[in-house]
Amino acid sequence: MPVERTLSIVKPDGVARNIIGDVYRRFEQAGLRIIAARMLQLSQADAEAFYGVHRERPFYKDLVKFMTSGPVIVQVLEGEGAIAKNRDVMGATDPKKATLGTIRADLATSIDENVVHGSDAADTAAREIAFFFRETEICPRTR
Ligand code: ATP
């Protein structure tokens, strides 16, 4: 399995509920290394652009409103098969359908407020990492 990078976000509900550490612990225990991280508050334009693929979906307006409602932490995760592994650690979009032991099953309150974002494929991972980080801000482990 090749080493990959993926973009992860602890969404505003996760930051507000003080569960950043719980989320990070799950990444680390799954063998995902945090190689870049930053806290920020998304502007309306940022959130609209980031979730632009969902522009036509009925939940788009609410999603943008939620994602701009408070600070988020964005991070790049690296590891073998990191894109799929992160999606496994996150669990299904709807926490009611997520497998027990996943972030969303254990920590999320609803499909709207589901604690984490994770890239869903290699092309989106590359695009989403570049959306938030310059290459010089990404620090792969040297030890
Ligand atoms: P994310 O992209 O945030 O990692 P995801 O890939 O599991 O989540 P997507 O289909 O990309 O799910 O949807 C993006 C976000 O939009 C979801 O995380 C969720 O907050 C919201 N969303 C998706 N489907 C619905 C829905 N049917 N009703 C309400 N909100 C939804």
Ligand code: MG
């Ligand atoms: Mg998605």
